[in-house]
Amino acid sequence: MNDMHRTNDLRHVIEADRAHVWHHLSQHKGYETADPRVMVEGKGMRVWDATGRDYLDAVSGGVWTVNVGYGRTSIADAVRDQLVKLNYFAGSAGSIPAALFSERLIAKMPGMTRVYYSNSGSEANEKVFKMVRQIAHRHHGGRKWKILYRERDYHGTTIGALAAAGQDQRRAHYGPFPDGFVAVPHCLEYRSQWGQVENYGERAADAIEAVILREGPDSIGAICLEPVTAGGGVIPPPAGYWEKVQDICRRHGILIHIDEVVCGMGRTGAWFGYQNYGVQPDFVTMAKGVASGYAAIACTTTTEAVFSLFKDDPSDPMSYFRDISTFGGCVAGPAAALENMRIIEDEALLENTAAMGERLMAGLHDLAGRHAVIGDVRGKGLFCGAELVADRSTKEPMDERRVQAVVADCMANGVIIGATNRSLDGFNNTLCLSPALIATPDDIDRIVEAIDAALSRVFG
Numbered sequence: 001m002n003d004m005h006r007t008n009d010l011r012h013v014i015e016a017d018r019a020h021v022w023h024h025l026s027q028h029k030g031y032e033t034a035d036p037r038v039m040v041e042g043k044g045m046r047v048w049d050a051t052g053r054d055y056l057d058a059v060s061g062g063v064w065t066v067n068v069g070y071g072r073t074s075i076a077d078a079v080r081d082q083l084v085k086l087n088y089f090a091g092s093a094g095s096i097p098a099a100l101f102s103e104r105l106i107a108k109m110p111g112m113t114r115v116y117y118s119n120s121g122s123e124a125n126e127k128v129f130k131m132v133r134q135i136a137h138r139h140h141g142g143r144k145w146k147i148l149y150r151e152r153d154y155h156g157t158t159i160g161a162l163a164a165a166g167q168d169q170r171r172a173h174y175g176p177f178p179d180g181f182v183a184v185p186h187c188l189e190y191r192s193q194w195g196q197v198e199n200y201g202e203r204a205a206d207a208i209e210a211v212i213l214r215e216g217p218d219s220i221g222a223i224c225l226e227p228v229t230a231g232g233g234v235i236p237p238p239a240g241y242w243e244k245v246q247d248i249c250r251r252h253g254i255l256i257h258i259d260e261v262v263c264g265m266g267r268t269g270a271w272f273g274y275q276n277y278g279v280q281p282d283f284v285t286m287a288k289g290v291a292s293g294y295a296a297i298a299c300t301t302t303t304e305a306v307f308s309l310f311k312d313d314p315s316d317p318m319s320y321f322r323d324i325s326t327f328g329g330c331v332a333g334p335a336a337a338l339e340n341m342r343i344i345e346d347e348a349l350l351e352n353t354a355a356m357g358e359r360l361m362a363g364l365h366d367l368a369g370r371h372a373v374i375g376d377v378r379g380k381g382l383f384c385g386a387e388l389v390a391d392r393s394t395k396e397p398m399d400e401r402r403v404q405a406v407v408a409d410c411m412a413n414g415v416i417i418g419a420t421n422r423s424l425d426g427f428n429n430t431l432c433l434s435p436a437l438i439a440t441p442d443d444i445d446r447i448v449e450a451i452d453a454a455l456s457r458v459f460g
């Protein structure tokens, strides 16, 4: 990086931002006295801000998105070439990139056959909720309209998606919510709801069945689950969980909707998170890593059995899925996604993710051996978390401000990490790591060293 990004050069940009931009996830009072951070450039794993400072990004653009790293000119070229040829046409028609990407994507998802394009993870999930409701109306006489979601999971920011959020702080202030969304217990063994139990995974699955029986299996159409819970604490499923969840859902005729918005496209070392656990879904949604943030794209994928339910009676104008996402027709999305997928394949990034994920987990376990404040280390692939506690024996969660102090210390020392935030009352205490799938051993070691130093400084 040259000195083009000195403070004074971009002063007016920072002032314009301060004056007019409403940042996501932000309390703005602080920007009256401190400058908002404005990002300017990225290359590989690094980003530069408007003051010229550079950072190692251990969270792929803040919210686990830039899977193939910054500065990919081949994706930019693919998008540019497509935009000058055809930038847009509504999704009621096809496009060359949309057709080709759906073919490539479906080849990675045995059992799935259809791709519905939209624009964000929230929207992709809303499509499923609408499909489930339409199936209930048209094929179950209005029954099977409820949707189960899990405590600690998150599925997006719209009112419908928030109705399915298992995180109280994200729902608070935004209700009332639509009817028919029902919570099932979380599956975080470290915070077991049933004390020390053998086969915690099966016990957590049984708890889902208890909710189904309470509500009435006939009233429930689908269950929406993250394969590995993200913002609710980085929670890989316990052993035995998915097998039993799948069995319960099949027995009760409940469709399985897996939200791969975070885990999809390689994050866990497999193309999709669910593929680590031998489950066969009916719906899979994805967004963030699909084009690594080079263009907006989200996909709702279904099986042919689900798809067929929407063409059963061509003479009835109410039979098809009456839905459109205007920007689901932007052709830049699938053009970028095709190139993104090529990069993951040609650079063997799934293999790298598995290997670097192991290195990161080993590093975090090593830190846990030296810092009593780490109560639990969890993760899958390059998607890892460390839960901080005030007391290891009682597992009392660490005060959120001190968790944020660790994040701030890493940032001050040039490494961007994350922490669960505005998620669960009293439990915003998990450090989150999701470096790009291109991370090298040196990158991983630097991330672990930064956390090590931050924990020492904050907790002594």
Ligand SMILES: Cc1ncc(COP(=O)(O)O)c(C=O)c1O
Binding pocket: 063, 119, 120, 121, 122, 123, 125, 154, 155, 156, 157, 226, 230, 231, 259, 260, 261, 262, 287, 288
């Ligand atoms: C698991 C999960 N699903 C859905 C979403 C919503 O995605 P978007 O912000 O693209 O609407 C998120 C966002 O963080 C997420 O983590």
